[in-house]
Amino acid sequence: MKCKRCQIPAVVALPSHHTAFCKDCFLVFARRLVERAIKEHAMFTFDDRILVAISGGKDSLALSWQLKDLGYNIEGLHIDLGIPESSPIARAYAERFCTVSEIPLHVIETAKLGLAMCDVKRRVKRPICSVCGQTKRYLFNKFAQENGFTVLATGHNLDDETSRLFANVMRWDVEFLSDQGPVMHAEKGFAKKVKPLFRLTEFETANLCFLAGIDYGYAPCPYSSKASFPIYKNLLADLEDIQPGRKIRFYDGFLKDGRQGFAPRGETSVDIQPCTTCGYPTSAGECGYCRLTALMNDEG
């Protein structure tokens, strides 16, 4: 198989795009998908101060590498979740990558806030993935706002996005469907959030890491085995095998034709107010993060 651009032997086949590439041409291809995502959705410009959520996994490192390579003004934030089986490995990858790439990296240790996830899991009855996600969103948002970042970028790829969309469609969760997308605009105390990798599949971000020489960590969270998204990821992967390009068409079609149907008609029913304890935007009196912190301190 030959590279479709330069005709030398290909190293990556991409049936979804009816193409195959050598190393250099794949890197051009991936870069253009990221540039297209950024421009098409007005994610940010070279004037923005971008905070990248860096877990140490392939997606966040691929994103950081690509944005740095494109010349954007980025810094990283790693949240050390305090899970003995995976957090030290993930953190080491994040730190090593940022040192080599000369990307400033900030680290927040949830254990220092009384929220080591291994403890939280023991105490809290809600699914741990939900609590952990809420905590990360809170801390990323707070850090971005308090430190003058104009946008927060995460490494969500096409598989993440389509499996989440699929889950929301299966439940017809109108609220989630109405604001799913590669950009969430800043409003009411929330930082602007963007997903510049949303056009790349997981396979493509893994290839980007491999071909760009990025040493990424594989430290799967020991708590996430029961999440339902992997089921949908596998199902969409099966569908993609039969219908190459299905995932991106499903997602692009949603953005173009589907999402508008779920936009609130008239007044929205959710009333966002500042948290009575910390000021973070919330629909309840005290936000979920503060309630979690209180619970962990009370029962600690």
Next chain:
Amino acid sequence: MKCKRCQIPAVVALPSHHTAFCKDCFLVFARRLVERAIKEHAMFTFDDRILVAISGGKDSLALSWQLKDLGYNIEGLHIDLGIPESSPIARAYAERFCTVSEIPLHVIETAKLGLAMCDVKRRVKRPICSVCGQTKRYLFNKFAQENGFTVLATGHNLDDETSRLFANVMRWDVEFLSDQGPVMHAEKGFAKKVKPLFRLTEFETANLCFLAGIDYGYAPCPYSSKASFPIYKNLLADLEDIQPGRKIRFYDGFLKDGRQGFAPRGETSVDIQPCTTCGYPTSAGECGYCRLTALMNDEG
């Protein structure tokens, strides 16, 4: 395994409903699902003259049997499509069933209209499933209207409905999504159409036939192997195995929360006019059926 209602040995397990039934209780269960569909969606009453589309397959026979058993005023219409490999078998099952069940059966032979599907397939470049579906919808609708039937009932089951819904969602086909459902109201020359089996899976209609002693035909259309719905049916079946009840929740959720988002906002863009040749409602000057007939006669 015991019947959940009467505790004698069960003959059917239904994980989606967390239950299992003996023969008699399964038949009660199936009947109630049909009654629920009819009432919940105001499909018809005992005063209606109901035309049932009878292909001779399990779904149309199960539907006819159930409606007759419930005491509704039904007649059948079988369309003999002129496909040598399958049509004679299907027709024989339809005729035998209606004779035994004392249901008046009307038969239209498309060959007599110049539209034997084996000939159409050779001449027409469009996918044959699309042409055949269009022809059947035309003839069922025309027959219902010309013969004073107030409603047209088809045997679409939950698997048909969810796989179609899934296909429409995958493409975000807003027009199809806006009017998918178990009832299409009479308007602009279209008869009212209903799907009383939409709460029963294919497995359940097959069991209904088996347990009610209905001798149904298995004469798969030789032309339908390339249709994409079977892919989605299999995929949803896999999902149902993992998440029992997923299919009905997906469909009910769509009817409750999803569909309204796709309803036309303001004026609809499709302008329906009577066909210039036959008067059938169409968006073009001459309807698809008349164009097909003209093509087949011209080139015949």
